Amino acid sequence: MKAIAYERFGSADVLELKDLPTPHPGSDSVLVQVKAASLNPVDYKAREGYLKGVIDTVFPAVPGWDVAGVVVKPGLDTPELSEGDEVLAYARKDVISGGTLAEFVEVPVRTLALKPPTLSFEDAAALPLTGLTALQTVRRARVSPGQTVLIHAAAGGVGSYAVQLARLAGARVVGTASEGNHEYLRSLGAEPVEYGDRLVQAARGLAPEGFDVILDFVGNGALDTVPQLLRDGGMVASVTDTRARDLYGGQYVWVRPDPLQLAELAQLAADGRLRVEVAEVFDLAQTAEAYRTLEGGHVRGKLVVRI
Incomplete structure (x- = not known):
């Protein structure tokens, strides 16, 4: 072959x-x-x-x-x-x-x-890999209706699925991305904010009380802003930074194969509910x-x- x-x-x-x-x-x-x-x-x-x-x-x-x-x-x-x-x-x-x-x-x-x-x-x-990573992270972070969720690298392969799955779970979603991807994030149902020095200010402007959940799909110091952005009692999850678990008491996710979850994702995509x-x-x-x-x-x- x-x-x-x-x-x-x-x-x-x-x-x-x-x-x-x-x-x-x-x-x-x-x-x-x-x-x-x-x-x-x-x-x-x-x-x-x-x-x-x-x-x-x-x-x-x-x-x-x-x-x-x-x-x-x-x-x-x-x-x-x-x-x-x-x-x-x-x-x-x-x-x-x-x-x-x-x-x-x-x-x-x-x-x-x-x-x-x-x-x-x-x-x-x-x-498979990106969809399962997003689904398992959203679920382990216990995203639920009425929450406000911040997703880092929201326009990426994993992040774009996580935006949609968090929205399907009933959450409000704010996503970090470069300006060129802001319209794309809006099309997925997220409110975009740009990376950079003004990220904390812009994010707090959208969620003055802080975020219920922060999901990190990029690393590179994205979790450095957790103390300024996470509300008391909130949840952090990351696929790249073990500080989510070890420092902030949240979740570190290494995606696992799961045929039932994969079938669920495939059906959501086939039904047009997951882009x-x-x-x-x-x-x-x-x-x-x-x-x-x-x-x-x-x-x-x-x-x-x-x-």
Whole structure:
């Protein structure tokens, strides 16, 4: 099969289009013919070696954890799935090796959900990691009706889902973003504020009593403003900064595969209640270019590779 792989840690230059053996499904896995896969920052951080000590890499490593495709071979004990089923998955495994940027991928059943027929493969592939991260963070922060929530990096891949999910939970949402993304945030139902020295003043102008919940999807010191912005008894959650838990008594979230939550997200998207933003679609041979685009840091929405 054709796959994108790398033999050593490094920049996007180490990515190559290779011929690799087609994997076999394990007893509780299925073989999926990949129709689309999406890119995430964690992919290139792993490729650059920053996850050493967190998760092992086995070379040649095929990157990618997000996938949408068709089951072509069920495992020995996968009664819930059949050949021809259309699925999506956050196909994270215990090592970085057989990822989703390939024509075929082995996917553990514990990571996947059936794809609604009306949801495109490209949109389905853009959901798993970022959608689950947003959903699990919103729920662990106990966002509820009537609350006022501040979301850092609200226009990003995770943040844009979190804005919508917090709104669906009945909360008022204020989101930080560069000025060029303010209209986009308004279209998602958030009130935008700009990054920078005036962030605290602008945010307090919108929520004079402080925020019930602060969600951090960017790091880079975003939680430094918690003492000025969080009301007494409020909740902080972050996917990048352990101070949310260790200093402020909140939540640090490392996303987990969850097939029920993934099915919920897919149905929300299929029903038009959750907007999926696909910024650009690439071919498999253009994957290195796609990662360079992602690493440039100015992508709104998701980059998808169609296979």
